[in-house]
Amino acid sequence: MQLDKLYQEVILDHYKNPQNKKLSATYDAQVHHVNPSCGDEIDLNITIKDGRVEAITWDGVGCSISQASVSILTDLLIGKSIDGAYKIYDEFVALMQSKGTVEGDEELLEDAVALAGVSKYPARIKCALLGWMAFKDASVQAQAK
Amino acid sequence: MAFDATAIRADFPIFDRKIRDGKRLVYLDSGATSQKPNSVINAESNFYRLHNAAAHRGAHQLAEEATEAIESARATVAQFLGGKEDEIVFTKSSTEALNLLAYAIGSAPKGNKFNLSAGDEIVVSEMEHHANLIPWQQLAARTGAVLKWFEVTPEGRLDLSEINSVITSKTKIVALTHQSNVLGTINPLTELVKRSHEVGAVFILDACQSVPHMPVNVAELDIDFLAFSGHKAVGPTGVGVLWGRADLLAELPPFLFGGSMIESVTMTEATWAPAPRKFEPGVPNMAQIVGLGEAVKYLSNIGMSEIHNHEIALTKYAIAKMSEIADLRIIGPTDTVLRGGAISFTLGKIHPHDLGQFLDDAGIAVRTGHHCAWPLTRKMGVPATTRASFYLYNTLEDIDQLCTSILAAQKYFG
Numbered sequence: 001m002q003l004d005k006l007y008q009e010v011i012l013d014h015y016k017n018p019q020n021k022k023l024s025a026t027y028d029a030q031v032h033h034v035n036p037s038c039g040d041e042i043d044l045n046i047t048i049k050d051g052r053v054e055a056i057t058w059d060g061v062g063c064s065i066s067q068a069s070v071s072i073l074t075d076l077l078i079g080k081s082i083d084g085a086y087k088i089y090d091e092f093v094a095l096m097q098s099k100g101t102v103e104g105d106e107e108l109l110e111d112a113v114a115l116a117g118v119s120k121y122p123a124r125i126k127c128a129l130l131g132w133m134a135f136k137d138a139s140v141q142a143q144a145k
Numbered sequence: 146m147a148f149d150a151t152a153i154r155a156d157f158p159i160f161d162r163k164i165r166d167g168k169r170l171v172y173l174d175s176g177a178t179s180q181k182p183n184s185v186i187n188a189e190s191n192f193y194r195l196h197n198a199a200a201h202r203g204a205h206q207l208a209e210e211a212t213e214a215i216e217s218a219r220a221t222v223a224q225f226l227g228g229k230e231d232e233i234v235f236t237k238s239s240t241e242a243l244n245l246l247a248y249a250i251g252s253a254p255k256g257n258k259f260n261l262s263a264g265d266e267i268v269v270s271e272m273e274h275h276a277n278l279i280p281w282q283q284l285a286a287r288t289g290a291v292l293k294w295f296e297v298t299p300e301g302r303l304d305l306s307e308i309n310s311v312i313t314s315k316t317k318i319v320a321l322t323h324q325s326n327v328l329g330t331i332n333p334l335t336e337l338v339k340r341s342h343e344v345g346a347v348f349i350l351d352a353c354q355s356v357p358h359m360p361v362n363v364a365e366l367d368i369d370f371l372a373f374s375g376h377k378a379v380g381p382t383g384v385g386v387l388w389g390r391a392d393l394l395a396e397l398p399p400f401l402f403g404g405s406m407i408e409s410v411t412m413t414e415a416t417w418a419p420a421p422r423k424f425e426p427g428v429p430n431m432a433q434i435v436g437l438g439e440a441v442k443y444l445s446n447i448g449m450s451e452i453h454n455h456e457i458a459l460t461k462y463a464i465a466k467m468s469e470i471a472d473l474r475i476i477g478p479t480d481t482v483l484r485g486g487a488i489s490f491t492l493g494k495i496h497p498h499d500l501g502q503f504l505d506d507a508g509i510a511v512r513t514g515h516h517c518a519w520p521l522t523r524k525m526g527v528p529a530t531t532r533a534s535f536y537l538y539n540t541l542e543d544i545d546q547l548c549t550s551i552l553a554a555q556k557y558f559g
Contacts, residue, residue: 002166003506012558038498038514039522039529061528063498064558127498
C-alpha cells in the first residue's frame with residue numbers, strides 16, 4: 001500500500017508516544033508557529049548552553065506527520081552542537097523538498113529519514129516542516145540573546 | 146425525466162480517469178470546487194477557437210460575436226437568479242465581488258447612501274467564510290464602523306434570539322452567508338432581510354454554497370446584493386457574479402478603474418458608464434463568462450429543485466450512515482431541515498489531515514482543515530475537521546465508499 005510509505009511505523013510510534021512534549025518552565029527562547037492552511041499549531045521552547053542544544057520542549061496540536069516530525073526532531077537535536085543541529089536541519093529541509101528523488105542520509109537524519117515519503121505529497125510537506133521551522137526560529141532568537 | 150446521477154456523471158469527463166493507482170474517483174469536495182461537464186469545457190474552448198476578440202470594443206465581426214457571447218451569458222445568469230441583465234456584474238471571483246462591495250462602500254462620499262462613518266454598524270455572523278468576513282472586518286477598521294455578528298449555536302445554527310440588538314438603527318450593512326460551507330446550515334433569511342430593511346440597512350448574501358445547489362431567486366428573497374462563484378457551479382474558474390438591485394448599483398461608486406467603465410474622461414476627471422459596465426473595467430474574462438453561461442444552462446436543464454432534492458437525499462443517507470460510526474462527530478445540524486450537502490466531522494483522535502490522506506489513498510477526495518472559516522471552527526471547539534460535500538454527480542455508492550474507508554482508517558490509525 002502506497003500509504004505505508006508515508007505512514008512508516010516509526011512515525012506512528014512517535015505520534016502515539018511523542019517525545020519531550022511538555023513545555024519546560026525555563027528556556028532561552030519560546031516560539032509559536034502556525035500552519036495557516038490547516039490550523040496546526042506548535043509552541044516550542046529551546047535552551048542553548050555553550051553552543052549546544054541543551055533542551056527542546058514543545059506542545060501542539062496537529063496531524064501525525066507534524067507531531068511525529070517534531071518529536072523526532074527533539075530526539076535528534078538535543079545534545080547536538082548548534083552547527084551540527086543546523087547541518088541536520090539543512091539535510092532534512094532538502095529531503096522534504098526533494099519530491100521523493102532522494103532517500104536522505106540515514107547516518108545524519110536517523111529516525112527522520114522515515115519522513116522521506118512526505119516529500120511525495122506536496123500538501124503535507126508543511127506539516128513535516130512545522131516543528132523544524134519553529135526550531136530554527138527559536139534557536140536564532142536564543143543565540144541573539 | 147427522473148434525476149439520474151449516474152447519467153449525469155457521464156457528462157463529466159473527469160470521472161473517466163482513475164485516482165491513486167487505478168481507483169474510482171469519489172469526489173466529495175464540490176464545496177471547494179465543482180467538476181465541469183463537457184458542455185462547459187467545450188463552450189470555453191470554443192470561444193477561443195471561434196469567437197475570440199475583445200468584447201465591447203472593435204468594429205469587426207469577431208468583436209461582435211464576443212460581445213454577443215458574454216451579453217447572452219449575462220442574460221442567462223440574470224434569468225437564473227431572477228434579476229435583470231443590467232444587475233449582473235461579472236467579476237473574477239465571488240471573493241472579488243465581495244471585496245468590490247466593501248471597497249466601493251468604503252469610498253462612498255458623504256451624502257451617498259452607502260457612506261459609512263464612525264459608529265455605523267456592519268453585521269456578519271460567526272459562520273462566515275473568510276471571504277465574507279475579512280472584507281467587512283477591514284472595512285470597519287478603515288472607517289471606524291463597528292463590526293457586530295450573530296453567534297452560532299452548538300447545533301450549528303445562527304442564534305437569532307437577539308436579532309433586534311444585533312441589527313439596530315445604526316446598522317448599515319448586513320452581510321451573511323446563505324449556506325455555511327462548513328456546517329451545511331442554510332440560514333433562514335426572511336426575518337433577517339425584513340429586519341435589515343426595517344432599519345435601512347442593505348442586505349448582502351454570500352450565495353457561493355447555495356446558488357449552485359438549490360433554487361435561489363433574488364426577487365423572492367428581497368435581498369439587495371448577492372455574490373456567487375462560477376467554479377462552484379460547474380462553471381470555469383476565474384469568473385464570479387455580483388448581482389445588485391439596479392438602484393443600488395447606480396448609487397454605488399466604482400471599485401476598479403480603467404478601460405470601458407467610463408462615460409467620459411479628461412486629464413483631470415472621469416464620469417462612469419452605467420452599471421454593470423461601471424464595475425467591469427478591462428477586457429473581461431470572456432471565455433470564462435461564456436463557460437459560466439453554459440454552466441447555468443446545464444444546471445437549469447436538470448433543474449435546481451431536482452439537484453437540491455438529490456443532495457438532500459444524499460445528505461440524509463450520509464448522516465444516518467456516518468452516525469453509526471463510533472467516535473464520529475458531525476459538526477453541524479444532524480437533520481436535513483434547512484441543511485445542504487456539506488458534512489464536516491471529526492473522528493476521535495484521528496487528525497483530519499491523516500484521515501484525508503487515508504481517504505485519498507482510496508480515491509476519495511475530501512477537504513480537511515478549517516475550511517477558510519477559522520473563527521467558526523474555533524467556536525465549534527475543534528482545531529480542524531474533515532468535510533465531505535456533495536453535488537449532482539455524487540451517488541449513494543460514493544457515500545458507502547466514504548463510510549467503508551472511514552472505518553478502515555480507524556483500524557489503521559487506531
